[in-house]
Amino acid sequence: MNQILRIDTNQKGFSYSEADDSLAIMGGRALTSKIVMDEVPPTCHPLSADNKLVIAPGLLSGTTAANSGRLSVGSKSPLTGGIKESNAGGLVSQKLARMGIKAIILEGKPEGDEYSLIHITKDGVKFLPADDLVGMTNSEVITTLWDRFGEKVGVACIGPAGEQRLTGASIQFADPKGNPGRAAGRGGLGAVMGSKKIKAMVIDDKGCERVKPADKEAFSALAKKWAKLLTSHPVSGQGLPALGTAILVNVINEAGAMPTKNFRTGRFDKVENISGELMAELIEKRGGIIKEGCHPGCVIKCSQAYHDKNGDYLTSGFEYETIWAFGAHCLIDDLDAIAEMDRLCDDIGVDTIDTGVAIGIAMEGGLIEWGDKDAAIDLVKKIKTGDPMGKIIGNGAAFTGQALGVDRIPVVKKQALPAYDPRAVKGVGVTYATTPMGADHTAGYSVCQNILKVGGDVDPLKKEGNVEISKNLQVATAVLDAAGLCIFVAFPVLDSDDGFGMIVDMINARFGIKMTADDVIAMGIDTLKTEKAFNKAAGFTKHDDRLPAMFNENLGPHNVTWDITDDELDSTLDFE
């Protein structure tokens, strides 16, 4: 029940091996980062046979612990050139855990151009031809595979963008309803899967038993307490279920931290047309679904089904960051247009953040007009067809900036900055600069303390305290990502005395071990150290831990600039 599944994409073979002791209590991101560090040459080309794609459920995945079904996907990133863990919901994590698979490692690269479908059951791995799937959108792939293998199988797949090996390409996962709205979106991991000529993986746990914790009774009691903790906090129990992450549209805009027109100001004057409140209103009016989980066992349910004007399903997993990227960043104030682009991204298989930021860069470069939603939608559609302009946008914001000769490009380690202006949410700015992942809000989401005042109260506009909260959050997030827990459990955990202890206790009860809280924190730190070591060996230096010069500009309405010093940034994750 502790298996590493190696799949050789060149020979179309596979092998199981028992995970060795050093990996015993590693899961999720801790495990993917360890394996990538141990097995991938840091200077290899990310699309070469030397790179690997590692897929690992969290330590708690497959159990009854609420919100423990998140999956980690690790590799050397084609976008950043560094290590990457991209985290997704869907059905795969829990199924892998039930199948006793700690990690799948996709290795090698076939010589030819033919794509395969990988079918994984308790009886082994089959390579099936995927000719019929090639060129399909992710919706089409999932529909086809659920028709063929049943409506309960886990599916991981790539769309046309992954087939084109674009550095914005995502890996999409079927959600519980069979929509492709869950993504390992960031860092271009869909291009790695595409380079290995795998169009989709079906994970079918039929015949496998539920995960049995070592200490079943203790676990059961803890899981109940844990679910109650999550549902009783105002953010995870009320705000997120009511409006999804889109609740942040008004919150972040009010805070003056909503990057508008390519980070020129912190407030969007047409915010009411893209707010979470409006989203909820439209969902209700059109017969959509206000709250859904991204995986079974989720009690927060920040996802939704957003229907179009005709009442037909349009998209799900419609996140604040997506609304921002295609919205305020591009001066587009039409929620339906943004939802259409979200759906297009899920279907074509590209990261909504890097793609939305790239569209804004196309506006910055004069290719299309600011706020022109039709032109924006056309550009996103071009990614599907292999059109050269689509290839430019589909390779992300940094690439689009170079293509168009733009020098105002909001990226760190070539990954686009998400929806929080670093000058007005300084803890997140520290995270953008210093996480080994490239600009990534989820790596250390200081919006908690900076804006929501969860787990503390640190002024978002001043530098004081922000290095500290980013550091602590980055360590804690590495733990959550190892456990397979949704990042939003952080809200109740940070606001309670025993939340973190519950996580530790659940891991102990699951595996019959006795880790202390310090041991678990050490695991988070070790993960970050491993990731930094990989990046260093890949050629990264402290110069890569910087925001671009555009953030030296003043940001309204609070008239703030980026004033965290280089030394402060270098101290953030300095664990030596």
Place this chain on the structure above:
Amino acid sequence: MNQILRIDTNQKGFSYSEADDSLAIMGGRALTSKIVMDEVPPTCHPLSADNKLVIAPGLLSGTTAANSGRLSVGSKSPLTGGIKESNAGGLVSQKLARMGIKAIILEGKPEGDEYSLIHITKDGVKFLPADDLVGMTNSEVITTLWDRFGEKVGVACIGPAGEQRLTGASIQFADPKGNPGRAAGRGGLGAVMGSKKIKAMVIDDKGCERVKPADKEAFSALAKKWAKLLTSHPVSGQGLPALGTAILVNVINEAGAMPTKNFRTGRFDKVENISGELMAELIEKRGGIIKEGCHPGCVIKCSQAYHDKNGDYLTSGFEYETIWAFGAHCLIDDLDAIAEMDRLCDDIGVDTIDTGVAIGIAMEGGLIEWGDKDAAIDLVKKIKTGDPMGKIIGNGAAFTGQALGVDRIPVVKKQALPAYDPRAVKGVGVTYATTPMGADHTAGYSVCQNILKVGGDVDPLKKEGNVEISKNLQVATAVLDAAGLCIFVAFPVLDSDDGFGMIVDMINARFGIKMTADDVIAMGIDTLKTEKAFNKAAGFTKHDDRLPAMFNENLGPHNVTWDITDDELDSTLDFE
């Protein structure tokens, strides 16, 4: 007579200042690299107002010394992200020297979109509107400006590629006949000029006196001896005048070092259709010109006028590296087609090496067929129009590789490898990897000792001795680039006992100083140290001093691999 001319492209102003003592005996590349290091923030965006474009004649430019009219153009490179000196012929270097200008520094960046023409005379600098020039090819620009300002003025200009700020964009210079065949081609410096909204610069030295050496008589005697040295060597006196650098087509192919089909083998089976011998035959038959200098005072005359089938002028400065890039690299064996692409590159203003290698990468990526000359020509033409596919190709080989998801991309520091396979000319391989410029044969041209057996005899297929010759050549080249001397003077200098002494003596006679040979060598070493320091401060590490993994493959016909170790590479320019 020792002026630094600063031109503020934002305010459209200028100022002269006397060069301070530290710059007194610096010229060419020594000076451009020093100024870039002193004045450009290493981590700035190359297209931002913080970057500068520095143009400097060599120490001997403007004198009667043969082949001393080369110009250095320095900047932070938009292509590599590191320091760049790109070296060109044409008329500008000697004119600047006669005007007493040691360096022009283009600073800042205008807010608006309007291009200017900069007109420099002994009376000062004028910013003139360039609306009429925008969109023009370099041929058209030069023709227009010679019509307007007389047929003797020096012209530096950018084509549509520079206007688009593509990282493959060159700065082209009018040659003595008014053709745009001379280029500061490598590293995307045309994009820097484009970002500063300068379409062209006219340098008119009317009314300026000839350069008067401090010791006129000594200089005059030395210059005679120097010209004789150049004309009496078999390579610079016979081979290059007879066939241009295209003489190398057969030579390098025979050596098994002609990279064919994106570096898959070292010999091209249709080499006879692209040889220098064929070129000379066609030029003669069609009424072209076999030998021309790229600047007045050149006695080697490796340039030419290559006419098309109708006997009309097609191109000049038709180099071996260009013939290789569009030829053997792409499996195109039609010299007229290659000449057409050379002309297109000069006119559109892109580097022929990076563009040709990019075309081969487009073939590698399946966009067009190997050897399809018509499709290749179409792709090059697209760079002119702003077509997205043109933007991809025009951003060079590394960018094209990312756009198309190719993992076999022959670049170092993102700059495309030129026409010598590093496995079969190992000294050049060491240069590619270690020069601060990105893959650049001219930075340490060990083809001398490896193939031509000039200045020594070092086996090109074995590692022994190749680090040493690359190092020595890189230092010597830095000296030549500081002096404003053509790199081909190296052939006679390396093969004579007193050639280097003559260069030292000419510098001394020119300035009335008493440098020793060691002083001059120290200047070369200092230049390299400066350049490495800039790159380090820009975030480069030793990982950037490596060839890509594709060179671990075996190369036929000699069955060789790249076996220079990382330590050997790191020792090459380790002057501490």
